[in-house]
Amino acid sequence: xxxxxxxxxxxxxxxxxxxxxxxxxxxxxxxxxxxxxxxxxxxxxxxxxxxxxxxxxxxxxxxxxxxxxxxxxxxxxxxxxxxxxxxxxxxxxxxxxxxxxxxxxxxxxxxxxxxxxxxxxxxxxxxxxxxxxxxxxxxxxxxxxxxxxxxxxxxxxxxxxxxxxxxxxxxxxxxxxxxxxxxxxxxxxxxxxxxxxxxxxxxxxxxxxxxxxxxxxxxxxxxxxxxxxxxxxxxxxxxxxxxxxxxxxxxxxxxxxxxxxxxxxxxxxxxxxxxxxxxxxxxxxxxxxxxxxxxxxxxxxxxxxxxxxxxxxxxxxxxxxxxxxxxxxxxxxxxxxxxxxxxxxxxxxxxxxxxxxxxxxxxxxxxxxxxxxxxxxxxxxxxxxxxxxxxxxxxxxxxxxxxxxxxxxxxxxxxxxxxxxxxxxxxxxxxxxxxxxxxxxxxxxxxxxxxxxxxxxxxxxxxxxxxxxxxxxxxxxxxxxxxxxxxxxxxxxxxxxxxxxxxxxxxxxxxxxxxxxxxxxxxxxxxxxxxxxxxxxxxxxxxxxxxxxxxxxxxxxxxxxxxxxxxxxxxxxxxxxxxxxxxxxxxxxxxxxxxxxxxxxxxxxxxxxxxxxxxxxxxxxxxxxxxx
Amino acid sequence: xxxxxxxxxxxxxxxxxxxxxxxxxxxxxxxxxxxxxxxxxxxxxxxxxxxxxxxxxxxxxxxxxxxxxxxxxxxxxxxxxxxxxxxxxxxxxxxxxxxxxxxxxxxxxxxxxxxxxxxxxxxxx
Numbered sequence: 001x002x003x004x005x006x007x008x009x010x011x012x013x014x015x016x017x018x019x020x021x022x023x024x025x026x027x028x029x030x031x032x033x034x035x036x037x038x039x040x041x042x043x044x045x046x047x048x049x050x051x052x053x054x055x056x057x058x059x060x061x062x063x064x065x066x067x068x069x070x071x072x073x074x075x076x077x078x079x080x081x082x083x084x085x086x087x088x089x090x091x092x093x094x095x096x097x098x099x100x101x102x103x104x105x106x107x108x109x110x111x112x113x114x115x116x117x118x119x120x121x122x123x124x125x126x127x128x129x130x131x132x133x134x135x136x137x138x139x140x141x142x143x144x145x146x147x148x149x150x151x152x153x154x155x156x157x158x159x160x161x162x163x164x165x166x167x168x169x170x171x172x173x174x175x176x177x178x179x180x181x182x183x184x185x186x187x188x189x190x191x192x193x194x195x196x197x198x199x200x201x202x203x204x205x206x207x208x209x210x211x212x213x214x215x216x217x218x219x220x221x222x223x224x225x226x227x228x229x230x231x232x233x234x235x236x237x238x239x240x241x242x243x244x245x246x247x248x249x250x251x252x253x254x255x256x257x258x259x260x261x262x263x264x265x266x267x268x269x270x271x272x273x274x275x276x277x278x279x280x281x282x283x284x285x286x287x288x289x290x291x292x293x294x295x296x297x298x299x300x301x302x303x304x305x306x307x308x309x310x311x312x313x314x315x316x317x318x319x320x321x322x323x324x325x326x327x328x329x330x331x332x333x334x335x336x337x338x339x340x341x342x343x344x345x346x347x348x349x350x351x352x353x354x355x356x357x358x359x360x361x362x363x364x365x366x367x368x369x370x371x372x373x374x375x376x377x378x379x380x381x382x383x384x385x386x387x388x389x390x391x392x393x394x395x396x397x398x399x400x401x402x403x404x405x406x407x408x409x410x411x412x413x414x415x416x417x418x419x420x421x422x423x424x425x426x427x428x429x430x431x432x433x434x435x436x437x438x439x440x441x442x443x444x445x446x447x448x449x450x451x452x453x454x455x456x457x458x459x460x461x462x463x464x465x466x467x468x469x470x471x472x473x474x475x476x477x478x479x480x481x482x483x484x485x486x487x488x489x490x491x492x493x494x495x496x497x498x499x500x501x502x503x504x505x506x507x508x509x510x511x512x513x514x515x516x517x518x519x520x521x522x523x524x525x526x527x528x529x530x531x532x533x534x535x536x537x538x539x540x541x542x543x544x545x546x547x548x549x550x551x552x553x554x555x556x557x558x559x560x561x562x563x564x565x566x567x568x569x570x571x572x573x574x575x576x577x578x579x580x581x582x583x584x585x586x587x588x589x590x591x592x593x594x595x596x597x598x599x600x601x602x603x604x605x606x607x608x609x610x611x612x613x614x615x616x617x618x619x620x621x622x623x624x625x626x627x628x
Numbered sequence: 629x630x631x632x633x634x635x636x637x638x639x640x641x642x643x644x645x646x647x648x649x650x651x652x653x654x655x656x657x658x659x660x661x662x663x664x665x666x667x668x669x670x671x672x673x674x675x676x677x678x679x680x681x682x683x684x685x686x687x688x689x690x691x692x693x694x695x696x697x698x699x700x701x702x703x704x705x706x707x708x709x710x711x712x713x714x715x716x717x718x719x720x721x722x723x724x725x726x727x728x729x730x731x732x733x734x735x736x737x738x739x740x741x742x743x744x745x746x747x748x749x750x751x752x753x
Binding site: 065066067070072073140182187189190193246247248249250270271274532599601602603605606607608 | 669670673674677684685688689691692695698699701702703705707719720721723725727
């Protein structure tokens, strides 16, 4: 009997134990198998960490390796208010002067806050604020001062008498409450120099796999157009931390370094750019135009050594970017005026329809054509093709255009690159306006040769002149010379590119002969003549179009020239928008051209023209170039 | 049946005791070694972290100082400085530049580089 009872009890106990064990087994299976993924993730969140490493943005360098834009490592100062506790006022008072922040606002940021939110299951969850940003782009030296200030922070109590908990609180407050994250600052060491070419940047928050990371992105110029190359690739590290949030190096899993962005080497020479900017700044003061631009190009290769548009802005402070400070060289489209005569005359010479010695009747300054009357600024009679260029006769150019024919004029204009983008790697380039022949009016064939009824960018007009300087070969404008890695190794090199030959050798020689007469006595730009070099060039003075009509007293004045004329090293364009104190291209832009050309020739050590070797050196200082 | 105590394995058995002690020491030593090793890993890990931070810091400082030198050498900065100091510098005029014509060696086909160099040396006054 007893045995039976004992057996029953034992079985009951066994059953209970079995049930308990089964429950435990079920719980174990539930935790380890059924909810494994969910719980493993929760457990991993406590220790596993993923750090993202931002790449260093590449530098922008000039042709000689001088910095035009660079990235500097700085700090972003952050705080954990939960560790600050009730000492926010003390901490704010200590670090506000170092960070140059408002003390009250800083104290507000440092005050601990608890937020209550509902989770997915509808349960209320309290979250303690553990991260606030106090200051961005703080130099390393300032951060070191913040660290020193926090380390030496006192709270007016004898800490030896405090409880262990309070001592731990103060230690954490000093060591971990304020911390720094790596950040980058884009710096343009030369200020506004070449600002429209380089562009500027902005800081954006990028979401990389759920992490918000500050990233510098281009907003204008090369910074924008070559953003991908400059950017680089993010790196990451998957690792584990201990209770004190210190990384356990031995438990590192993935550790992929960020790949820095490529450095971009431009064809711009910062010394030439500086020369052009200072010369244009002087002209801006003298003639107070709305805007003034200057470009320097090597005609043989198409390399752009300088591209200036004033007024400009300081990319270090993008707030200085406002209306009118854009890159007028590529974005503004204007009627070119008489500089366009080089297109029609060179085209007519190349097609054989006109010879340099051919005579044209310039109708004493008034020429009625297709119901319109065309004017010259002076009344000329019979003139040769060469003289038409020398004196810049509108009527003569119109008659040459008529002789060339509509299709011929259109074809040569198109071949010189008008009406389409040059392919320069800058954002916002305009195509210009070159209508197809079927859209031309009857008078177009007479107007276009004098630079009306067609609209061009200043860059298009320059490289058309550079094509003439280069024996008729049009070169693609080059702004980027090469891409290189941080160690200086070349990743990609850009070579000069011939686009097409627009005019032949004979036409080149003829138009060159005519263009040499412009910057001379008797030409339209005697002020552009150089002492040691023969110059070839063309002036332009175009009335501005406003609201569909020509505005009275508002002109676009220009001079485009190259030197030494027979072996050109540089092609220079100077264009002013609404100059005061004179408006003829030769008068206002010619002297600026001369100033730039003389200083560039000296800097680049261009050998003087052999034809002018008889000149005696001027050592007395009377004719010496401007002092620096 | 009584056993002869003399012939029994000793009353105090040193062999098993030694074995047990050795085993204990081994296990204890391994445990201590494991803990020491873990401590070392942790300590070296912290050292690696510190050195990594210093490396980044040094690289940043190097870049910053390199940039400063480059900026101070830039033509724009030099021009600005020259103007500040009123040094009275002027660019050289073309006629003030003395050009030395380079001796061009006409390299015949199949002639070696050494031969070309010898020619150049011979021509040097």
